[in-house]
Amino acid sequence: MSGIELTDVSVRPAGNDDLVILKPTTLSLTEHRIALIGPNGSGKSTLARLLNGLVEASTGRVEVEGLDVAKHGAEVRRRVGFVFTDPAAQLVMPTAAEDVALSLRKQVRNKKDRLAAALEVLEAHGLGGLGDRSVHTLSGGQKQLLAMAGVLATRPSILVADEPTTLLDLRNSRRIAELLFGIDQQLVLVTHDLDLAAQCDRALVIDQARVVFDGAAPDAVAHYRAMV
Ligand SMILES: Nc1ncnc2c1ncn2[C@@H]1O[C@H](COP(=O)(O)OP(=O)(O)OP(=O)(O)O)[C@@H](O)[C@H]1O
Numbered sequence: 001m002s003g004i005e006l007t008d009v010s011v012r013p014a015g016n017d018d019l020v021i022l023k024p025t026t027l028s029l030t031e032h033r034i035a036l037i038g039p040n041g042s043g044k045s046t047l048a049r050l051l052n053g054l055v056e057a058s059t060g061r062v063e064v065e066g067l068d069v070a071k072h073g074a075e076v077r078r079r080v081g082f083v084f085t086d087p088a089a090q091l092v093m094p095t096a097a098e099d100v101a102l103s104l105r106k107q108v109r110n111k112k113d114r115l116a117a118a119l120e121v122l123e124a125h126g127l128g129g130l131g132d133r134s135v136h137t138l139s140g141g142q143k144q145l146l147a148m149a150g151v152l153a154t155r156p157s158i159l160v161a162d163e164p165t166t167l168l169d170l171r172n173s174r175r176i177a178e179l180l181f182g183i184d185q186q187l188v189l190v191t192h193d194l195d196l197a198a199q200c201d202r203a204l205v206i207d208q209a210r211v212v213f214d215g216a217a218p219d220a221v222a223h224y225r226a227m228v
Helices: 044-050 073-079 096-103 111-124 140-153 170-182 194-198 217-227
Strands: 004-011 022-029 033-037 059-064 080-083 158-162 186-190 202-207 210-215
Touching: 004 044, 022 044, 022 059, 022 210, 033 044, 033 194, 033 217, 044 158, 044 186, 044 202, 073 080, 080 140, 096 111, 096 140, 111 140, 140 158, 140 170, 170 186, 194 217, 202 217, 210 217
Parallel strands: 033 186, 033 202, 080 158, 158 186
Antiparallel strands: 004 022, 004 059, 202 210
16 A cells, blocks of 8 residues: 555644644645645644654554554654755764665665665765765765765655755755655655745645645645735
8 A cells, every 4th residue: 555644633742732733634645746835833844744753643543555653653664764954863973874874774784785885875876985974074965965865775665855955055955856856756845945846746735733725736836825
């Protein structure tokens, strides 16, 4: 079973019953590329984070490829790669090659083979020659490419990217966008870049903790522009 199903999912922060971060939402997400757009604080990240269990549903059910996220969290996280706005959130090893190697630890057991595979991944993403570089010395664009390379190396079937281009200049934004739109995996993209959102197969506008528009991406972008 492919795709993502949300059934009556709502999110309230623990210990605060008065606050609703996501109102009851039912969605079937099967398109190749889906954008989540909307104002700051509307609930986009919350919705994105539900998809790999980073945020737990307070009510309802989230299913990824037929697996209930609440019951099969580890398996869902293997299938759903997550890219954060700030790559520093996921680059944890001292060097670029070691960081990708860490991502590959389950696929390639032998340490030497793993490092060789990591170098190949770097090469494939235009980061060849940077394997020994301390991740702190990489540019913002290189860090985001590295973070994405590490996630994609684990061969997830779905990629969720939460504002992956927000911190980047035009050239690096384009580079990341090309990578995102070149992958075979299902993509759920949270973005404030409306040109990028408009290229998706479907877009959801989130406002005040609920989906206020769901449809063709250009129509969703037009709806959002008319809101502000
Ligand atoms: N654990 C939490 N406890 C309390 N409030 C929270 C919690 N997590 C999120 N919120 C609030 O819920 C709202 C939605 O947050 P969320 O990060 O999903 O918004 P967003 O649409 O991704 O915003 P942005 O575009 O600014 O990243 C915000 O008002 C946020 O402050």
